[in-house]
Amino acid sequence: MSDFYRVKRLPPYVFEEVNRLKAQARARGADIVDLGMGNPDLPAPKHVVEKLVETAGKPRTDRYSASKGIAGLRRAQAAYYGRRFGVKLNPDTQVVATLGSKEGFANMAQAITAPGDVILVPNPTYPIHAFGFLIAGGVIRSVPIEPTPDFFVAAERAIKYSIPKPIAIVVCYPSNPTATVASLDFYRDLVAFAKKHEIFVLSDLAYAEVYFDNNPPPSVLQINGANDVTVEFTSMSKTYSMAGWRIGFAVGNERLLAALARVKSYLDYGAFTPIQVAATAAINGSDDCINEMRAIYKRRQEVLVESFTSAGWEIPMPKATMFAWAPVPEKFRHLGSLEFSKLMIEKADVAVAPGIGFGEYGDNYLRLAVVENEQRIRQAARGVKRFFETADETLHNVVQLKKPA
Numbered sequence: 001m002s003d004f005y006r007v008k009r010l011p012p013y014v015f016e017e018v019n020r021l022k023a024q025a026r027a028r029g030a031d032i033v034d035l036g037m038g039n040p041d042l043p044a045p046k047h048v049v050e051k052l053v054e055t056a057g058k059p060r061t062d063r064y065s066a067s068k069g070i071a072g073l074r075r076a077q078a079a080y081y082g083r084r085f086g087v088k089l090n091p092d093t094q095v096v097a098t099l100g101s102k103e104g105f106a107n108m109a110q111a112i113t114a115p116g117d118v119i120l121v122p123n124p125t126y127p128i129h130a131f132g133f134l135i136a137g138g139v140i141r142s143v144p145i146e147p148t149p150d151f152f153v154a155a156e157r158a159i160k161y162s163i164p165k166p167i168a169i170v171v172c173y174p175s176n177p178t179a180t181v182a183s184l185d186f187y188r189d190l191v192a193f194a195k196k197h198e199i200f201v202l203s204d205l206a207y208a209e210v211y212f213d214n215n216p217p218p219s220v221l222q223i224n225g226a227n228d229v230t231v232e233f234t235s236m237s238k239t240y241s242m243a244g245w246r247i248g249f250a251v252g253n254e255r256l257l258a259a260l261a262r263v264k265s266y267l268d269y270g271a272f273t274p275i276q277v278a279a280t281a282a283i284n285g286s287d288d289c290i291n292e293m294r295a296i297y298k299r300r301q302e303v304l305v306e307s308f309t310s311a312g313w314e315i316p317m318p319k320a321t322m323f324a325w326a327p328v329p330e331k332f333r334h335l336g337s338l339e340f341s342k343l344m345i346e347k348a349d350v351a352v353a354p355g356i357g358f359g360e361y362g363d364n365y366l367r368l369a370v371v372e373n374e375q376r377i378r379q380a381a382r383g384v385k386r387f388f389e390t391a392d393e394t395l396h397n398v399v400q401l402k403k404p405a
Contacts, residue, residue: 009134013127014357018341022351033380035368036351038176038322042241042296045289051281055274065270068261069097069249073276076283077234077249084208085219093254094227096261097279099271101206101235101248104260106132107267108202108231108250111259113138118162120155120169120199124355124362126176129204141166142359145175147182152193159197169194172204174217177358177367178325179318181211187220194229200256203232206248209239209290211320212298221252231256238322239290240282247271247279297322300370300377307381312388315368324368328355331391337363347390348383 018036025032043049055061068074074091081087089095098104105128113119115137121130123142130140141158144151159166171190173182194201203220211217220226231252237243250260270276282289304324305317315326332340337354344350344366353369355362370377 006135006137010131014338014354017338018345018351018354021342021345025345025349030349031379032345032349032351033372033376033383034351035370035372035377035380036353037371038238038369039371040238040241040243040322041371041373042293044240044242044245045282045285047285048240048242048278048282052274052278055277056272061273061277063273065273065276067264067268067270069095069270070273070276070280073097073280073283076280077251080283081219081221081251084216085222087219087221089251090254094251094257096250096257096264097270097276098233098248098250098260098264099246099268100237100243101204101233101250102128103246104233104248104250105129105202105204106135107263108233108256108260109133109136109138111263112167112200112256116164118158118164118166120158120166122170122172122175123360124177124358124365125170125172126204127358129170129172130359142361143169145172145178145361146180147171147173147186151186152189155193159199165197166199168200168202170202170204171220172206174207174211174320176204176207176321177323177353177355177362177365179321179323181215181217181319184218184222187218187223187226190220191223191226191229195225199229200253201226201230203230205232206235207238207321208234210294210297210322212294212301213319217320227252229253231260236279236282239293240279241293242279242282245271245275245279247275297370300372300374303374303377304368304370304381307378308384311381311385313384322370324370325355326352326366326368328364328366329388333364337366341366344384344387348380348387350380350383 074095077095078089078091081089109132113136117138119133119138120143121140122145143154231250233250235248305315308315315324318324328340337356341352341354353367355365
């Protein structure tokens, strides 16, 4: 397998190692609290499931569906952008339904990337933002994840010293993994930057509805002229706890979306029609289920921050997402995030995502997902406290194991 060109371009997937250790621990009977994968544990809304059941099992809906999404679903997404962001979209030319935002990103990379093309990608960031382009034959240049002036300084430098010139810049706010939120002022500067350098903006807005204050995260498409250069990706996975249903959207620039739709037409027939019908019912329905989801995650984040801080691990309260971006405790920082993640499974019975899996600049952090209930999060904190109480002995043993024979 290692001889295949595209596979050779992919580094080892560090999360596989953590998952393997987690599985081994569970096989030994350990009760592992899993804060690793951002896999929602909440149920999908009842009325959405009922619509799925009502629609499934009929000859008309069991047939191949539409690759770019059924018309009703695309209209619903366009209406959502109008309500939420004040952005007018043409559902026929500016909305494509995808099999989750991850597939949308990967196929957009396939659609627009020629071998050797350069793409500017935040570091750390969600892996598909970089690997989608690597699989497509592209080259990645890193920019900071924080939406500050330093972002543009680094991006200017990357453009100046990249041959060929970058074709696109990726952004993700609220950020997975750091939970950072961007402002409209940042997006205004970003659109101006993209137009100045004649590059595209690919925005991941999967966590648009998972926020914890009175400032809903904006869309870059709210900026005048953003449609000229931008495609934005959203997802049903977190907003409606429909991760396994695989429904997301790409919206914005017509030329880019036509390219995406063309590639998708060769690769898939779209999601199962009853799933698309149910997704339409979700978007067009009441926001009560979204408000409930948001309140649950906010409370879990508060419990995580409070209980882990009491256990001796200070974690900043995130403004958005279902994740906390937790610094590796000083005492363990020299080990790196992967080795510390392994110790968390072994010594605390807690699984987390090592920051190195999101890029080398994430190695001093861990991503913790609040996908367990409050009781389980407190259980995780107790495990962390036990682990920290024996930290000196643990570190001594680690040093001894690493000494040459």
